[in-house]
Amino acid sequence: MDPIKLAGIAEWEPPQTVKGVRAFLGFGNFYRKFIGKYAQLTRPLNDLLQKNRKFEWTRECQIAFDLLKAKFLSEPILIMPDVDKPFIIEANVSKWATGAVLRQKGTDGEWHPCGYLLKSLSPPERNYEIYDRKLLAIYRALMEW
Structure with missing residues (x-):
């Protein structure tokens, strides 16, 4: 920055x-x-x-x-994703939002963030069961990345 x-x-x-x-x-x-x-x-x-x-x-x-x-x-700097290396997606939810982190191993062998995805839940989505909110977080991450 x-x-x-x-x-x-x-x-x-x-x-x-x-x-x-x-x-x-x-x-x-x-x-x-x-x-x-x-x-x-x-x-x-x-x-x-x-x-x-x-x-x-x-x-x-x-x-x-x-x-x-x-x-x-x-906040840590994001690494540039390398499409030839595997990724992991960590998804999480709260009562108010879904979130996900796209990670990839860096040259140091540690998992580093490539991107964050955060989206507030709409009032109807806040009524979803926890497992449905988690699936929504995963779905949103897969659609983004």
Whole structure:
């Protein structure tokens, strides 16, 4: 990431308005594929964007904001995938989102991320049984990669 952007992230103050939260999340959405569990991490901030909800910056919002800033500044670099080598997909779900990581062994023999996939669950999808949500996470990963 550009050093100027890194400095801007480090100095970013907590938003005081819905517009400020939108700006922060708009920036973050560009980098969401590089941040594991992004949808889960942003849940408290996204909740502030709901219509007819009073803007209240809570401790949970501050924790999410600080954690996201830290991840923007330190998240591991993705490796370039090599189509001639095997991949693994790690998929997971929560009540709110599906997520997956595409990994491949690097030259050091360790599994490194090639990409992240995070997608919020729609209200009907949140009612799926856990095994159906896990299958949905796998399906989404296979469709993406």
